[in-house]
Amino acid sequence: MIETDRLPEIAGGLRRAAQRFGTPLNVTAAAELDRLAGELAEAFPDPILRLFSIKANDVPGIVGRLTGPGPGLGLGASVVSRGEWAVARLAGVPNRRIALEGIGKTDADLRAVVRAAERGEPLLWTALESADEAAVLGRLAARALGRGAPRLDVLLRLNPAVDPETLPGLAVGVATSKFGLASDELAAAIEAGGGPSGPLRWRGIHLHVGSQLGAIDAWRDGVRRALAVVGLLGGSTTGFDTLDLGGGFPVFEVGTPAPRPARFAQELAELIGALPADRRPTRLAVEPGRWLVARAGYLVARVLHARHRNGPMVVLDAGMTELIRPALYGARHGVVALTSGLRPWAGTSSGLESTAVEGPICEATDSWGRHLLPPLVRGDLVAIRDAGAYGASLSSTYNGRPRAAQAILEADGGLALVRRRGAGATIR
Numbered sequence: 510m511i512e513t514d515r516l517p518e519i520a521g522g523l524r525r526a527a528q529r530f531g532t533p534l535n536v537t538a539a540a541e542l543d544r545l546a547g548e549l550a551e552a553f554p555d556p557i558l559r560l561f562s563i564k565a566n567d568v569p570g571i572v573g574r575l576t577g578p579g580p581g582l583g584l585g586a587s588v589v590s591r592g593e594w595a596v597a598r599l600a601g602v603p604n605r606r607i608a609l610e611g612i613g614k615t616d617a618d619l620r621a622v623v624r625a626a627e628r629g630e631p632l633l634w635t636a637l638e639s640a641d642e643a644a645v646l647g648r649l650a651a652r653a654l655g656r657g658a659p660r661l662d663v664l665l666r667l668n669p670a671v672d673p674e675t676l677p678g679l680a681v682g683v684a685t686s687k688f689g690l691a692s693d694e695l696a697a698a699i700e701a702g703g704g705p706s707g708p709l710r711w712r713g714i715h716l717h718v719g720s721q722l723g724a725i726d727a728w729r730d731g732v733r734r735a736l737a738v739v740g741l742l743g744g745s746t747t748g749f750d751t752l753d754l755g756g757g758f759p760v761f762e763v764g765t766p767a768p769r770p771a772r773f774a775q776e777l778a779e780l781i782g783a784l785p786a787d788r789r790p791t792r793l794a795v796e797p798g799r800w801l802v803a804r805a806g807y808l809v810a811r812v813l814h815a816r817h818r819n820g821p822m823v824v825l826d827a828g829m830t831e832l833i834r835p836a837l838y839g840a841r842h843g844v845v846a847l848t849s850g851l852r853p854w855a856g857t858s859s860g861l862e863s864t865a866v867e868g869p870i871c872e873a874t875d876s877w878g879r880h881l882l883p884p885l886v887r888g889d890l891v892a893i894r895d896a897g898a899y900g901a902s903l904s905s906t907y908n909g910r911p912r913a914a915q916a917i918l919e920a921d922g923g924l925a926l927v928r929r930r931g932a933g934a935t936i937r
């Protein structure tokens with residue numbers, strides 16, 4: 510399938526957004542967001558649970574769009590802290606559609622899980638990373654059980670011990686990573702949490718093989734291992750019926766082949782189809798982050814300096830504080846001109862030169878790399894592509910910089926500001 514590049518249709522909207530709200534500016538194209546959510550829903554239709562991994566984009570206006578009503582929308586949320594949980598609630602997601610996961614849960618986080626259940630608003634589930642975590646939640650839940658609270662639904666996060674086809678920094682499913690339980694640690698975690706019939710209701714396995722998966726093979730191996738565990742523990746633990754497959758669907762530069770969600774879904778169907786009926790999970794979930802938001806998001810920036818250093822070089826007003834992925838793990842993002850020489854630019858391929866594009870931060874690693882660009886002068890606008898994931902949520906105020914604003918560009922060209930410049934991480 511050849512992917513359509515949507516940028517030409519929305520470049521005018523990006524220019525208007527920059528003029529109205531200033532730069533650097535995050536702009537999300539709503540039509541693209543809806544299209545991506547729709548494609549995900551086609552690949553993983555109901556009753557498969559689709560959760561948006563909020564770590565990819567924690568702007569409540571974006572989370573609300575994905576979790577609110579609309580074809581393919583209405584996603585639940587996967588959160589890794591009480592901060593992200595608060596974002597999900599702010600966006601209107603009820604606890605019954607929120608899963609708490611993540612490797613850094615504190616006692617206070619786990620107390621909040623128990624309190625929510627006691628209030629009659631239990632989370633969808635909590636995914637446990639270790640026997641230590643299971644022991645704490647089990648103790649807290651046992652006390653609450655004495656006060657009449659219900660048992661708590663939990664998943665066990667399995668470390669699938671595979672070799673994901675991705676950047677080393679994103680390969681969380683390797684056996685040596687800090688994430689999840691090895692398969693021979695699962696039984697001990699269940700015991701630590703109070704046993705199969707204790708205060709925790711063991712509902713299944715949570716898996717995340719890695720992000721930006723360039724091929725399907727490690728994912729297939731990871732899912733096969735997880736299915737084997739669900740089949741095995743499902744035989745001895747009542748209600749052990751769930752497999753959460755995590756995220757990882759990749760977004761590469763426009764035009765670069767990448768497996769789409771339907772490809773992963775096809776593989777899943779084959780793996781499950783090969784199992785005897787009584788060993789299949791009856792509840793499935795996916796929790797992509799990047800795939801839902803990356804392509805829909807653009808970081809719009811202005812040129813601050815144009816100079817010559819072994820060819821043309823420009824310095825932008827957006828850098829690692831707005832999108833740290835290139836500096837953090839060498840990710841590459843396309844950069845395209847929205848204007849050239851202070852004139853709107855038609856975007857033809859003539860007159861393009863390899864240009865070094867740099868950020869404004871006092872770090873040499875703050876660079877967008879080399880890109881084919883027309884002549885640029887101070888004040889010209891550029892768009893950095895695929896900036897909707899792990900941009901705003903990983904942004905910082907280093908060098909005393911306010912966080913960038915966030916706008917939504919509607920399909921009819923309307924613009925809405927959903928985060929003011931300088932607003933905190935969880936407030937508008």
Ligand SMILES: Cc1ncc(COP(=O)(O)O)c(C=O)c1O
Pocket residue numbers: 562564565587610611681716717719720721755756757758796797798799800
């Ligand atoms: C447990 C878990 N689920 C889902 C995701 C989302 O991954 P992606 O944005 O690659 O879809 C991550 C990312 O780190 C994760 O750790």
